[in-house]
Amino acid sequence: MHGKTRIVLADDHPIVTVGMKHILSQFPDYEIVAEARSSDELIDHIIKLRPHVVITDYNMPGPTRYGDGAKLIGYIRNNYPEVRLLVLTMISSPLIASSLYRLGVVGVLLKSDNLVGLGASIASILRGGASAAKLRPRAGTIEGVDEKVSQLTGKEMEILRYLFSGMSVSEIAAHLKRSVTTVSAHKMAAMRKLGAENDHELIMFCVHHGLFTS
Structure with a gap:
């Protein structure tokens, strides 16, 4: 990828985006081009700014055109497949992580994790490196239930x-x-x-x- 990696952040809690901006500002190759507080704002930013990466919260409740959670992720993947999607969530369920990977996200990051490693994780994920694989739920552990949820x-x-x-x-x-x-x-x-x-x-x-x- 040539030039700076253009990133849009989306979270309905400003303190989260402030923290991510601070962490990512230490990486000169990353450029935060916009922040969104709702899925409507996020989609508007994607349309206007065409970012390389979107880092979005899984839960952004509220009456919107695009919903949140799996519905929002599916919409972005179907309409803007060139955008690399990373999802932030408080939900540690491997079933949710598995469903998100099936939808096409490149990484799932827990908000309870140490976000100091966020920048390095993004870089590794964009290169297709090991960090993306580490975030995936282990195969063979939840097939029966996972098949139902899928x-x-x-x-x-x-x-x-x-x-x-x-x-x-x-x-x-x-x-x-x-x-x-x-x-x-x-x-x-x-x-x-x-x-x-x-x-x-x-x-x-x-x-x-x-x-x-x-």
């Missing part, structure tokens, strides 16, 4: 995450500006794919497999 669409994963946080179907519908019928359909599809017969089993699946826990 069937979920970005929207189903989003609905499931809101349900896990304690929101009702009607609250999710209002939050996302969707009909209760639509949200219920996504929930039922997720239940079918995960083998859950009721809401309790659906939530317990998430609990037992650490799907949305840090």
